[in-house]
Amino acid sequence: MKNIKLPAGINRAINKVAFKMKKHTPEILVIAGVGGTIVTTVMACKATTKIDEVLAENKEQIAKTKNYVEETGFSDKYTEKDYQKDLTVMYTQRGLKLFKLYAPAIAVGTISITAILAGHNVLKKRNVALAAAYEVVNKNFKDYRGRVIDRFGNELDRELRYNIRKEEVEKTVIDEKTGKERTVKEITEIADIDPSSEYAKFFDESCPGWTKDPEYNLMFLRNQQQYANDLLESRGYLFLNEVYEMLGIQRTRQGQVIGWIYDKNVIDKVDFGIYNIANPANRRFVNGYERSILLDFNVDGDILNAI
Structure with a gap:
């Protein structure tokens, strides 16, 4: 079969949508899991209302068997072993009916929990990768600052880190001898912190x-x-x-x-x-x-x- 080549614009749009879905995979999985959990609860509640209807026939068979034993007792044709075997089969059938009744809810619940755990796992891996990347950047920055301090001293490092500059400003003061105001110039540090x-x-x-x-x-x-x-x-x-x-x-x-x-x-x-x-x-x-x-x-x- 010959491969169909999509136009470049459509191909870019598809790749863009796929990338966004991959980017938001944790959120999508968690939301789907939470929604599935709600659906599971609703399905389980509906299944519970049908228990008596589904198990009615099975309950009747168990009751008849017990009544028969109580009235006639055991014999060579129907021993206690046969009685226990029949009860085991009937109770097993009851369990299977209950499982079939709740199977859809169990399936949806399992998928929902798996989705939530998968979303958490993806997010955990991304956080580990992010922490590792930051650790590399932080180490490189600290090494750089260390080299600056070793070569030029702490003072220059402080000035560069906080963008400190020295400016000459005029200040009006009172002359202690004459008591008159006079203008003096002094150097002050100004820091620009982002x-x-x-x-x-x-x-x-x-x-x-x-x-x-x-x-x-x-x-x-x-x-x-x-x-x-x-x-x-x-x-x-x-x-x-x-x-x-x-x-x-x-x-x-x-x-x-x-x-x-x-x-x-x-x-x-x-x-x-x-x-x-x-x-x-x-x-x-x-x-x-x-x-x-x-x-x-x-x-x-x-x-x-x-x-």
């Missing part, structure tokens, strides 16, 4: 622990940071999502695998980045001029393989 990068999150009015009192907010964050360090020390590991929950911040996918591993040589390893002096907004928060703050967490990276 809130969408890495794991930085705002602690603001959307968080349950936030208040209108800047001093209380600072005290709350310091206490939560200390609690996170205590938890890390006692358990040996800490996930970023757990810290997010402490602060009332929404969990993230990355937070399920990203976190900290305890190091006995490092005191207070978990750092929320509250005292980042390179960020003017953080300085204003610590000094009580701001109620909210952008927290940047110093996670170790993917810790699943290290636990």
